[in-house]
Amino acid sequence: MIKERQTKQKAVILSAVQGTKTHPTAEQVYEMIRDEMPNVSLGTVYRNLNRLAEIGTIRRISVINSPDKFDGDLTPHHHISCTQCGKFCDFFDAEYNESLDRFIEAKTSFRIAKHETVFYGVCPECKCNELN
Amino acid sequence: MIKERQTKQKAVILSAVQGTKTHPTAEQVYEMIRDEMPNVSLGTVYRNLNRLAEIGTIRRISVINSPDKFDGDLTPHHHISCTQCGKFCDFFDAEYNESLDRFIEAKTSFRIAKHETVFYGVCPECKCNELN
DNA sequence: AACATAAATAATAAAGTTTGTCAATAAGAA
DNA sequence: TTCTTATTGACAAACTTTATTATTTATGTT
Numbered sequence: 001m002i003k004e005r006q007t008k009q010k011a012v013i014l015s016a017v018q019g020t021k022t023h024p025t026a027e028q029v030y031e032m033i034r035d036e037m038p039n040v041s042l043g044t045v046y047r048n049l050n051r052l053a054e055i056g057t058i059r060r061i062s063v064i065n066s067p068d069k070f071d072g073d074l075t076p077h078h079h080i081s082c083t084q085c086g087k088f089c090d091f092f093d094a095e096y097n098e099s100l101d102r103f104i105e106a107k108t109s110f111r112i113a114k115h116e117t118v119f120y121g122v123c124p125e126c127k128c129n130e131l132n
Numbered sequence: 133m134i135k136e137r138q139t140k141q142k143a144v145i146l147s148a149v150q151g152t153k154t155h156p157t158a159e160q161v162y163e164m165i166r167d168e169m170p171n172v173s174l175g176t177v178y179r180n181l182n183r184l185a186e187i188g189t190i191r192r193i194s195v196i197n198s199p200d201k202f203d204g205d206l207t208p209h210h211h212i213s214c215t216q217c218g219k220f221c222d223f224f225d226a227e228y229n230e231s232l233d234r235f236i237e238a239k240t241s242f243r244i245a246k247h248e249t250v251f252y253g254v255c256p257e258c259k260c261n262e263l264n
Numbered sequence: 265a266a267c268a269t270a271a272a273t274a275a276t277a278a279a280g281t282t283t284g285t286c287a288a289t290a291a292g293a294a
Numbered sequence: 295t296t297c298t299t300a301t302t303g304a305c306a307a308a309c310t311t312t313a314t315t316a317t318t319t320a321t322g323t324t
Binding site: 005006007025026027042043046047050067068 | 280281282283284290291292
C-alpha cells in the first residue's frame, strides 16, 4: 500500500525552506522555486508547506501583521519581529524552556507539544531612522 | 484642535473586548455587538481594534490556524491553543519574563516592546476523544 | 443654540491570504 | 509495462483584512 509519494515539487519546496534563513511566507517560497520549477502552482506550495509543518519537518510561525512564515531550522530558537519594517530575525542564545511546557501540562491538563515565542520591537536600522 | 473623537462604536467595541475572556476575532466582536448596535460595519470593528491594539489598550494575538484574536486583559499571561478543536485559553500562573526582553535587547540591539508566547497542544476534552 | 470643521462611520469594493475542486499527471506497486 | 491512486496544475471560491467614498456626527467655536 502506498502512503506518501516523493515528488519533485515536494523536494524542491522542502529544500527551499531548509536552504534559507529568511523565514519565507508561502508566496515567497513560490517565488523562490519558480526559476527551477516554472509550472509549479501556488496551491501545491501551500499544500506541501502545510503538510511539512503538520508532521514537524518544518516550523510554522504566526506573526502579527504578516502571513504565516515557515522555518526549516528545527533547532530551538526564538524570533524577533520589527514592528516598523517587518524585519524578522532568529535569536539562538536563549534555550528552549521545555520545563515551561511540562509546567503548563501539570496545571492545565493540556498535552503541550510546543510553544512559540515572538518578540516584537524596533530593529537597529529603524531606531536610527527615528530622528530626534 | 481635535485629535480623537469618542464614538459610541469605539466604546462598544472596547467594552466588548474587555468584557469577555473568549479572545474574540474581529468577526466575533462584530457579532457580539450587533444586538446593541445593528448597523455597525465590520470595517469599523477592524479599524477600532487595530487602533486599540496599536496604542496598547488591548492585545492582539497571532495564532496558527486562526484569524488574529484580541484580548482586553493586559495583565501578563500566556495563551494555550488546542490544535484539535481550536479552544483557546489563558494561563496566568507563569510570570512574564521581562528579563528575557532585556536580554534580547542587549544581544541584538533591537528595542523590545514585548513578547507573545503561545502554547500548542491538545486540550483535555480532545485527549478524551482519542479512543485507544 | 447654531454653525463649522474634519474625524469617524456605513456601505461596499478591492486586495490579500488560504483552501477546495477536479481533470490530468505521474510515483510506485505488481 | 500496466494499474492504482496520491499528487499536481489550473482555477474557483472562501476567508480575512484593508481601502475608498459619500455621509454622519463629535467637538470646538461663535
